[in-house]
Amino acid sequence: GVVDVAILKFSPDGSRLLYATFLGGRESEVPHSLIINSQGDLVIMGSTSSTDFPVTTGAYQTKSQLGTPASYSFATTTSIEYVNGSDLFVSILSADGRQLKASTYVGGSSKDGVGTSFAVGPHSDGISFRNYGDDLRGEVVVGPDDDIYVATVTESADFPAPALPGSTTTTTDAVVFRLSADLAQLRWSSRIGGSGYDKAHSLKLTPTGTLYVCGVTTSRDLPASVDAVKSKPESTTQADGFVARFDNQQLTHLTYLGTSADDIVYLLDIDPNNNPYVFGSTRGKYPVTTGTYQNAGSSQFIHALDANLSKTLFST
Secondary structure (H helix, E strand, O other), X not given: OOOOEEEEEEOOOOOOEXXXXXXXXXXXXXEEEEEEOOOOOEEEEEEEOOOOOOOOOOOOOOOOOOOOOEEEEEEOOEEXXXXXXXXXXXXXXXXXXXXXXXXXXXXXXXXXXOOOOOOOOOOOOOOOOXXXXXXXXXXXXXXOOOOEEEEEEEOOOOOOOOOOOXXXXXXXXXXXXXXXXXXXXXXXXXXEOOOOOEEEEEEEXXXXXXXXXXXXEOOOOOOOOOOOOOOOOOOOOOOEEEXXXXXXXXXXEEEEEOOOOOEEEEEEEEOOOOOEEEEEEEXXXXXXXXXXXXXXXXXXXXXXXXXXXXXXXXXX
């Protein structure tokens, strides 16, 4: 039940292992997402239960807070034990893998970075299905200045992220934040939450600085836009996807996505016109644009929206 992060770098054709290294402390660590910055360094985001995870001098948060113990099972005989609870970590490895250039904890006094551990059947959070690794989703991306952006989840009431105006925040919220390129400063952070369970899965930054974030929610009271594709969820009990847009660190647009059954949005990308596209799963009859390719009755969907999240470009 105790695992470390293992990082391996291969040659472009996959024929040579350029380096391999462990990253972690005495307890469990899991990598959630990774990306290369403009210097060729590797940025890794994940979760840790170690009080001795390697952090660097001058990092934003050098002490763990962790929270309550948790266990995440991925097979009948396999589980990952977070015996001390969990914090997020963000670490930067040099291009040759020889140097830990920067590393920090990010978290509050309860669990951060890991979602509810689901089992089979309906749950108190309203999400009645999952895919492999849902507990450990989230994403890290870098901006043109190599600042680091993260989408994830927190159960900490004191996580360093304020609630959105008008939202009814609980202690299980989606969070998005920005760290300086050297991991010394938390430049900006925000919760995306209501009265239910909220979690951010993916995010992308446009060349003009607009940030799109997607995830899953059981909240009926997210601050959705009046002109959103879906300003209110269709069900009072099931999960829905959401997409949010931030401009100048302020929420400007938000839409629900989904049916009267459970829906989850997992991945997000943007096209050359800065329109967001999302990929997700559904238990309902997700709407399909006339004339669009489709696999009728399938449980996966792709939905393209305009930049203001007010119109559907296509859905299938």
